[in-house]
Amino acid sequence: MLATAAANKLAGGGRGAETQMAELKQAALVLTDISGYTRFITMRAMSLLHAEQIITDLLEAVVASAEYPLTISKFEGDAVFLYAFGDDQPAVAKDVLSQVVAFTTAFASKQRELIAASECPCDAHVHIAALRLKSFLHFGEVVFKKIHQFEELAGEEVILIHRLLKNSVPSKEYILLTERFYQFSGGLAGQQAEQRREQYGLGSVPIYVYYAAGSKLAEPPAADSWRAEKQGFLSRLFTPSK
Numbered sequence: 001m002l003a004t005a006a007a008n009k010l011a012g013g014g015r016g017a018e019t020q021m022a023e024l025k026q027a028a029l030v031l032t033d034i035s036g037y038t039r040f041i042t043m044r045a046m047s048l049l050h051a052e053q054i055i056t057d058l059l060e061a062v063v064a065s066a067e068y069p070l071t072i073s074k075f076e077g078d079a080v081f082l083y084a085f086g087d088d089q090p091a092v093a094k095d096v097l098s099q100v101v102a103f104t105t106a107f108a109s110k111q112r113e114l115i116a117a118s119e120c121p122c123d124a125h126v127h128i129a130a131l132r133l134k135s136f137l138h139f140g141e142v143v144f145k146k147i148h149q150f151e152e153l154a155g156e157e158v159i160l161i162h163r164l165l166k167n168s169v170p171s172k173e174y175i176l177l178t179e180r181f182y183q184f185s186g187g188l189a190g191q192q193a194e195q196r197r198e199q200y201g202l203g204s205v206p207i208y209v210y211y212a213a214g215s216k217l218a219e220p221p222a223a224d225s226w227r228a229e230k231q232g233f234l235s236r237l238f239t240p241s242k
């Protein structure tokens, strides 16, 4: 295994050695992102404020179940960045993948809860059902920096996983694995991933994508005719006429 790299201490000498250090570590990286609001939220202060709150509630519900070794690095707007260290890469990757699959369920459940509890007529609340969750999983060597109580991950692999947010995948709801993560984890048992390639500047990145089978979960409840009507009207608006 690559334990030598994990143990390779880069810096830490000199002044403040006890509070500053940087290490190279093998890590599973996870970026989970919520999208779907862009076309609905107008620039009205209340909608923006409520959109912010709804996204935060959803992200917190999603990561509430995250367990060690999967650790939250930071919240980044509509996304949350997590990592997991471990010398047994296949074991870490399998664990992380099953936790990310559980994120999808937690998201759908919180989304239904928010829809049911909402009485606010603002754009953000009316369109909670339009929100979708996607997750990106990668495995690679990162620079783990610790300055006082702050921890930060840096390096090429961290840049790559963020780059993957912009891609050609024709869906808003999926789990995307880079090739290395796919090899370590073995993918999702009994499910077929779509193999694709994304082009970024210097080269192409092979990826494996699992599309959500249960995207219907996120539809508004049928009993809610007012919202269903509004959804229907909006979907007609966005459907090109023949």
Ligand SMILES: [Zn+2]
Pocket: 046, 047, 050, 120, 121, 122, 123, 124, 125
């Ligand atoms: Zn609202």
